[in-house]
Amino acid sequence: MSALLGRKAVIVGATIGLAALSACAKSEPAAKDDGTGPVSVKATDSACDLSRRDVKSGTSTFSVSNTGSKITEFYVYADGDRVMGEVENIGPGLKRDLIVELPTGKYQAVCKPGMVGDGIRGDLTVTGDAPAQTSEDALLKQAAVSYQRYINSQAVALEQKTTEFTAAVKAGDVAKAKALYPVSRTYWERIEPVAESxxxxxxxxxARVNDVEPGTEWTGYHRIEQALWVTNSTKGMAKYADQLLADVKTVVARSKAVKLTALQMANGAKGLLDEVATGKVTGEEDRYSHTDLWDFQANVEGSQAAIQALRPALQTRDAALVTQLDTNFKAVFTALDKYRTADGFKPYTASEPEKKALGAVVDGLAEPVSQVAGVIAKK
Known part of the structure; x- marks a missing residue:
């Protein structure tokens, strides 16, 4: 589930550091600065203070510190709450940087204490005429084109499999719908950073049931999942199936038109691993079907696809990081192998030690992936 709208559960235990990122805090206003360098964001449970709200076009760094008591998220939104960049699950006392490329325009900087609701919002103005990094760097331009092809292929498959899944639901074919549920979600999970934008x-x-805002109807994959596995029925699910397919088709159409930057790709690759840590490893995501490992693998595959598209540019900037990334992606897939079956994965009912072991290997991958945005941002 990801840009990710405050829907994530927090992983229990210090082993899985991905879940602990940073939040929006207040206690003291952010320090004044000279207009250069990172923008300091001080986040509490009730405020989101930026050291400045005017930045130059091009690449900006937001250094987010959470001094509140709740897990938080930080977003930069364009019009219509389109996500330009975000960091999630920032735990109390923690700090995390967001590196994002912003063209001239009006934006909102948003903190979400508790990772719910519309968040604490403030204006952010970007001025200047810096050219987009991808238009200056041939390798980054090539990376964006390559990744866009991947997104388009996954979006087409997402629509096809969601059509099959929702048709089975409407036909009352519980067995077929159960079989198609994790398959359909695979394509969603691979492109979540784009879909969530x-x-x-x-x-x-x-959304999972605990993520739904008061007064808002629960819809989507997990609403249908509950009916399939808890009541073993599709009764009353036709309208949710129709809505899900309509929403997926909208995502597919928008995905074909979206223009991604290299920094968005790098941040998205990290965001997908945050998804694994906060939902899949814990078993919170597919809590009725226990098909979390399908989502787990898809998130990692989506992250790897973004990194692979950036690989030529990364190789010229930091070849050692590329080697580390290759090694650590392999380690995650190897850890998943013990749970595989001939046609997918075993139901995910892992013990706490098993969850910690999986979390540790994901942490091992997340650390080098978190370095990619900084490497890409270098001129």
Whole structure:
């Protein structure tokens, strides 16, 4: 579930550091600065203070510190709550940087204490005429084109499999719908950073019951999942199936038109691993079907696809990091192998030690992936 609209559960235990990122805090206003360098964001449970709200076009770094008591998220939104960049699950006392490329325009900087609701919002103005990094760097331009092809292929498959899944639901074929549920979600999970950038659609498609805002109807994959596995029925699910397919088709159409930057790709690759740590490893994501490992693998595959598209540029900037990334991606897939079956994965009912072991290997991958944005941002 990801840009990710405050829907994530927090992983229990210090072993899985991915879940602990940083939040929006207040206690003291952010320090004044000279207009250069990172923008300091001080986040509490009730405020989101930026050291400045005017930045130059091009690449900006937001250094987010959470001095509150709640887990938080930090977003930069364009019009319509389109996510330009975000960091999630920032634990109390922790700090995390967001590196994002912003063209001239008006934005909102948003903290979400508790990772719910519309968040604490403030204006952010970007001025200047710096050219987009991808237009200056041939390797980054090539990376964006390559990744866009991947997104388009996954979006087409997402629509096809969701059509099959929702048709089975409407036909009352519980067995077929159960079989298609994790397959359909695989394509969603691979492209979550792109899908979630269309903020209004993500909660409609992928919210869990505890993530739904009061007064908002619960819809999407997990609403149908509950019916399939808890009541073993599709009764009353036709309208949710229709809505899910309509929303997926909208995501697919928008995905074909979206223009991604190399920094968005790098941040998305890290965001997908945050997804694994906060939902899949814990078993919170697919809590009725226990098909979490399908989502787990898809998130990692999506992260790897973004990194692979960036690989030529990374190789010229930091070849040692590329080697480390290759090694650590392999380690995650190897850890998943013990849970595989001939046609997918075993139901995910892992013990706490097993969850910690999986979390540790994901942490091992997340650390080098978190370095990619900084490497890409270098001129």
């Amino acid at each position: 269309f903020g209004d659609l993500d909660p409609k498609i992928d």
